[in-house]
Amino acid sequence: xxxxxxxxxxxxxxxxWSDAVIKSLGGQFTVFEIGFFVTLFAGCFLFFTRPADExxxxxxRTSRPWAVQARAWAGIASGVLSVYAxxxxxxxxxxxxxxxxPLFVTILSTLILKEKVGPWxxxxxxxxxxxxxxxxxxxxxxxxxxxxxxFAIAFLAATSVILMRSLAQQEKRTTMLGVLVGYGLLFxxxxxxxxxxxxxxxxxxxxxxxxxxFTAGGQLxxxxxxxxxxxxxxxxxxxxxxxxxxxxxxLFFREDPDLLTLAGLAVLGxxxxxxxxxxxxxxxxxxxxxxxxxxx
Numbered sequence: 696x697x698x699x700x701x702x703x704x705x706x707x708x709x710x711x712w713s714d715a716v717i718k719s720l721g722g723q724f725t726v727f728e729i730g731f732f733v734t735l736f737a738g739c740f741l742f743f744t745r746p747a748d749e750x751x752x753x754x755x756r757t758s759r760p761w762a763v764q765a766r767a768w769a770g771i772a773s774g775v776l777s778v779y780a781x782x783x784x785x786x787x788x789x790x791x792x793x794x795x796x797p798l799f800v801t802i803l804s805t806l807i808l809k810e811k812v813g814p815w816x817x818x819x820x821x822x823x824x825x826x827x828x829x830x831x832x833x834x835x836x837x838x839x840x841x842x843x844x845x846f847a848i849a850f851l852a853a854t855s856v857i858l859m860r861s862l863a864q865q866e867k868r869t870t871m872l873g874v875l876v877g878y879g880l881l882f883x884x885x886x887x888x889x890x891x892x893x894x895x896x897x898x899x900x901x902x903x904x905x906x907x908x909f910t911a912g913g914q915l916x917x918x919x920x921x922x923x924x925x926x927x928x929x930x931x932x933x934x935x936x937x938x939x940x941x942x943x944x945x946l947f948f949r950e951d952p953d954l955l956t957l958a959g960l961a962v963l964g965x966x967x968x969x970x971x972x973x974x975x976x977x978x979x980x981x982x983x984x985x986x987x988x989x990x991x
Contacts, residue, residue, distance in 0.1 A: 698923045698924075699919075699920045699921070699922070699923030699924025699929060700920070700924055700929065700932060702916050702917075702919050702920035702923065703916070703917060703920040703924070703929040703932040704932050704935055705916050706912070706913045706914075706915075706916035706917045706920060706932075707913065707932055707933060707935050707936050707939070708935070708939060709909045709910075709912040709913040709916060710909065710910065710913040710936065710988055711936050711939035711940065711943060712909045712939075712943070713733075713905075713906050713907075713909035713910045713913065714777070714781050714786065714789075715786065715943045715947060715948075716902055716905050716906040716909065717729060717733065717777075717778055717781050717782065717906050718781040718782055718786065718948065719902065719947070720782070720899070720902060720903070720906070721781070721782025721783070722782070723893070723899060724893055724895070724899075725886070725887065725890050725891060725893075726775055726778045726779050726782070726886070727775070727883045727884075727886030727887045727889075727890060728883070728887050728890075728892060728893065729778045729782075729903070729906075730774050730775050730778050730879065730883040730886070731879075731880060731883035731884055731886075731887055732895070732903040732906075732907070733774075733778075733903065733906045733907050733910060733991065734774065734876060734879040734880055734883060734907070734991045735880060735907065736903060736904050736906070736907025736908065736911075737876070737906075737907040737908075737910040737911045737914075737991045738876040738879075738880070738907075738911075738991075739907070739911075740907060740908055740911030740912070740915075741872055741876070741911045741914060741915070744911075744914070744915050744918065745869055746867075746868060746869070749867045749868065749869045750869070751869055751873060753867075753869070753870075754867070754869045754870045754872075754873030754874065755870070755873070755874070756870070757866060757870055757874075758865040758866060759862060759865060759866070762858055762862055763862065763866060763870060763871065763874055764874065764878075765858060766855050766858040766859060766862065766871070766875075766989075767871075767874040767875045767878045767879075768878065769851045769852075769854050769855045769858070769989070770851075770855055770875045770879070770989050770990045770991070771875070771878050771879050771882050771883075771990075772847075772851055773848045773851045773852060773855070773989060773990035774879060774883075774990040774991055775882075775883070775886075776844040776845070776847055776848050776851070777789075777793075777844075777845075777848055777990060779840070779841060779844045780792075780841045780842075780844040780845040780848065782841075783839055783840065783841035783844075784839055784841035784842060784845070785944055785948070785950040785952075786940040786941075786943060786944040786948065786950060787830065787937075787940040787941055787944055787950065787952050787956060787960060788830055788831060788841075788842065788845070788956075789841070789845045789940070790936055790937055790940040790960075791826070791827050791830040791831065791845075791937075791959065791960060791963055792827060792831070792842065792845035792846050792848070792849055793845055793848050793849050793852065794823075794849070794933075794934070794936075794937070794963055794964070794967055795823060795824070795827060795846070795849040795850075795963075796848075796849040796850075796852035796853045796856070797823075797853075797967050798819065798820045798823040798824070798966065798967070799849055799850055799852075799853030800853045800856050800857065801816050801817075801819070801820055802820065802853075803853050803854065803857050804857065807857055815969065816969075818969070819966040819967070819969040820966070822962055822963075822965065822966035822969070823962075823963055823966035823967065825959075825962060826959045826960065826961070826962030826963030826964075826965075826966060827959065827963060828959070829955050829956070829958055829959025829962065830955075830956050830959035830960060830963070831959075832955070848990075851989070852989045852990070855989035856989065859871075859989075868918075872914075875991060876991065879991055910988075910991055913988060914988065917929075917988070931968055933967075934964040934967055934968065937960050937963070937964050940960075941957070941960070
């Protein structure tokens, strides 16, 4: 189990570095071009992560095609919005809003899956929103479209989790990833064609490859982590990204959080952990970690 937790921590560190690289590319390319190249290079690396009992050429064979495509489109929208959010507002604020996703899962699970939610989980929802308010402070500072984008990512991620729970025992991993990558390339490619294309130079290409590699590395490390530890033990490591947001934002982007922001992040992290502790879904029946990354 310690090996699984360590792998999960490294996986989320890899995701955070990918997000930081994407942030550094803001202003150099359009949102669609960044999304296209990151998806392309991540897909190239993920091609080699196929399970032994699955084949990539069969990824399009689905048991529930509409649900699979809905999950893929939610992931695509999350990817585009995440590029915009990371390139326009501080890392800590993006993560604070994205980490509302587990709280949205609680809300959506009562509406869609008809799960019973006790008072402790509702308390976690309220505490989570309070933590976000401390970080973002609407009414006391200027809000941007990037904040709205990050909020939408949290909702889309929660929707993806609900869909993944319903698809877990019916669809292959190659199907879930293959459809997501294929649609991602198509959507971002059309976005590039409709806006503008800037040919990356050698240095920029290296950064784009790195962003894709970090994303693919995070996906692979999460899969390996799931072999050594149950999903409910891995899920809390997701909140290590709060630390990475503070560290990377301060080191590379001069985004030094104040005490209220740090307090808000702490409250948000605690509420998310409480949500997972009180989670009633039997995680052992789910093939994918329900707190895994739902976008490329």
